[in-house]
Amino acid sequence: MRCTPLLETRGLSKTYPGGVRALQNVDFTLCEGEVHALLGENGAGKSTLAQTLYGLIYPDEGVIKLRGRPVSILSPRDALRSGILYIPQYPEFPHGVSLREVVKLYADARGRAVTTSDVEEVAGSFGWRLDFNADAGSLPLVDRQRFMLALGIALGVEVLILDEPTSFLSGVEVEKLLESIKKLKSLGVSMVYVTHRIREVYEVADRVTVLRRGRVVTTIDEPRSVPEDVLVSYVVGEKVEFRVERKRGASGSQALEVSDLVVRDEYGVLKVKGVDLSVARGEIVAIVGIEGMGQRELLEAIVGLRRRERGIVKVDGVVVENVAGFRKAGGRYVPGDRLEALAPDMNIVENVTVPIHAASTVVRWGIIDTKRAVNMALGIVKRFGVVARSVWDKVGSLSGGNQQKLLLGREMGIGDPVIVVMHNPTAGLDVASSAALLDKIAKLADRGVGVLFATPVVDEALAVADRILVFRDGRVAGEYSAEASRLEIVRAILA
Ligand SMILES: Nc1ncnc2c1ncn2[C@@H]1O[C@H](COP(=O)(O)OP(=O)(O)OP(=O)(O)O)[C@@H](O)[C@H]1O
Ligand SMILES: [Mg+2]
Incomplete structure (x- = not known):
């Protein structure tokens, strides 16, 4: 695949105040128009990398480049202006504001006239009904995730960073989400897709980067040509066997x-x-x-x-x-x-x-x-x-x-x-x-x-x-x- 670098990191390192080296010299390239999966076991540094690209975390070392030029992304506002949106694993909203107001905040930050009905329309295409007047802070997690996805699409961003978006979706919804990712891709949106599910990687990813303990293990150009157990072994560093043994049927009172x-x-x-x-x-x-x-x-x-x-x-x-x-x-x-x-x-x-x-x-x-x-x-x-x-x-x-x-x-x-x-x-x-x-x-x-x-x-x-x-x-x-x-x-x- 020919790659026009869109968003890149070079030599990115981040050590948290407690001393955890969450990122160590990370080189990562998101090419224009690609879906780039990020794999890695729990604690590998995926969310840290994603949040660095969105201005939520400042790296200690290294640079971030957008279209080849170094940029300083110091806040989500900066990121949104540059057309980057990060959707966290657990989106949180303050109490006392409605989704309608949240839409407005994001639209302002993005600098686009996106309205509630735009977001509603996207949500509707997934079959999701959201109450835009309800208190955003007390919305169930699944609705918060759905809202953010619909919002991201409605905001027309160029880079969408999705941090484990399918953890709370059922099979049918996962299919719909993957479909819409393909659709977005065809519209030119580039995506970083954090997941633990290899099947999703095969379904949508053009490339995969695997992180382990804060370092890049490998970037794979054609993930579909790599067998599942090989991908898994990159993630965990060794071969793992999955077997659940069960003495079924032993039940009491x-x-x-x-x-x-x-x-x-x-x-x-x-x-x-x-x-x-x-x-x-x-x-x-x-x-x-x-x-x-x-x-x-x-x-x-x-x-x-x-x-x-x-x-x-x-x-x-x-x-x-x-x-x-x-x-x-x-x-x-x-x-x-x-x-x-x-x-x-x-x-x-x-x-x-x-x-x-x-x-x-x-x-x-x-x-x-x-x-x-x-x-x-x-x-x-x-x-x-x-x-x-x-x-x-x-x-x-x-x-x-x-x-x-x-x-x-x-x-x-x-x-x-x-x-x-x-x-x-x-x-x-x-x-x-x-x-x-x-x-x-x-x-x-x-x-x-x-x-x-x-x-x-x-x-x-x-x-x-x-x-x-x-x-x-x-x-x-x-x-x-x-x-x-x-x-x-x-x-x-x-x-
Ligand atoms: N705010 C923080 N303060 C200190 N350490 C942190 C902080 N956030 C993350 N870490 C540590 O940094 C490392 C990387 O965390 P990160 O959240 O990036 O992992 P992840 O790959 O997203 O994992 P998961 O799959 O479990 O979501 C972990 O060891 C974690 O404990
Ligand atoms: Mg994470």
């Missing part, structure tokens, strides 16, 4: 019973319309469906974080009314938006010991036993493969995937849970970590713990679940065994 659950969202819209489900001890039940169809409301109502209009939830045979009751009865919860459950300004030890199930094991005579707390944190860091310099690191300084691992470790790895409820547990995890997590879920169940998890990835459900529930329009629309075919389930999701 009911860990979780949900009957006739009815839930509305914050706007009063009926999202869960009478759901009955149960999970036995030692059983894994997966909920699959298009993200944003009420899974979040369903799970939040089950764990007691959301008001139930009707319905009963029992953990281990005990009726639970709220989150405290849920946790006391042995319930654990990993939300889809990890920042809802972690405090980024606190360190790992504090984050691990904050929930009651953990606190009760480290508090002695009313004070925290620091040694125990540190050991607990160290244990989780080790078993769940969290990459951090020490347990005193602030959680906000961990990469997205490492934050997720920490949260999973806290909810799965302490004490004796009865039921673990998870929303999108592998979102943001690299290939090897996702496989390791599915294996941990299987082991948890083998120990007699019930697991209920919602995922947009049908293959994940098929890999570990005993039963798969298709969630559609607020109801459980079908139940499948682990032997069901992928196609059968995808059809049911779309029906």
Whole structure:
């Protein structure tokens, strides 16, 4: 492929205040009109590189060039003016502003007369409905991501940097997104595409750069000619085997019973319309469906974080009314938006010991036993493969995937849970970590713990679940065994 360099970095290095060398002498070239995938395991430096190109992080050394000329991108405003937009893994908006106002802010920064209806039109072409008057800060994560994508397209940028855009999309939506990426490409938009999913690389990427520990391992010009295991070995530095072993069917008494659950969202819209489900001890039940169809409301109502209009939830045979009751009865919860459950300004030890199930094991005579707390944190860091310099690191300084691992470790790895409820547990995890997590879920169940998890990835459900529930329009629309075919389930999701 002939390459006209559009956006380049030369000798880019970044060491974070704590001493992590997130980028080391990185040379990266985005050619005009290409989709350039960035691969690398959790903590490799992908988001750091992406944010440097958007003026969110200043490099310590090196230059950024736009069309061959050195540029100083000191803020997102500078980047937008130059036609560059970065869409983060977890877009955040302040409370008290509406999406309408957010559109205006970006349009001003970009210097273009883009209106809400332009963004609405793009969103509509994906089949997404967004409430532009709602409080942007309290929008569900999936809607924030959808909004940013639609906004990026509407703003007519030349460079779109997408940081794991598909983590929260279901199969159908991923297809739509990949289609629109191809469409954008044909319109001349160049893209940096951060992902952990090799399949997406094959589908859309013209070139791939692999990062490992802050360094460029390789840039591949024709990724389609490189077999998957070779690509994966560039990412992890060695060959990895993925195998989930499961002694299926070993189930005991009911860990979780949900009957006739009815839930509305914050706007009063009926999202869960009478759901009955149960999970036995030692059983894994997966909920699959298009993200944003009420899974979040369903799970939040089950764990007691959301008001139930009707319905009963029992953990281990005990009726639970709220989150405290849920946790006391042995319930654990990993939300889809990890920042809802972690405090980024606190360190790992504090984050691990904050929930009651953990606190009760480290508090002695009313004070925290620091040694125990540190050991607990160290244990989780080790078993769940969290990459951090020490347990005193602030959680906000961990990469997205490492934050997720920490949260999973806290909810799965302490004490004796009865039921673990998870929303999108592998979102943001690299290939090897996702496989390791599915294996941990299987082991948890083998120990007699019930697991209920919602995922947009049908293959994940098929890999570990005993039963798969298709969630559609607020109801459980079908139940499948682990032997069901992928196609059968995808059809049911779309029906
Ligand atoms: N604000 C920060 N302060 C200190 N260290 C940081 C900060 N942000 C990131 N790091 C560290 O820099 C390294 C690279 O992080 P980065 O977020 O770029 O990784 P990533 O490749 O995007 O990973 P993931 O796939 O998990 O999202 C990690 O070791 C991370 O802990
Ligand atoms: Mg990242």
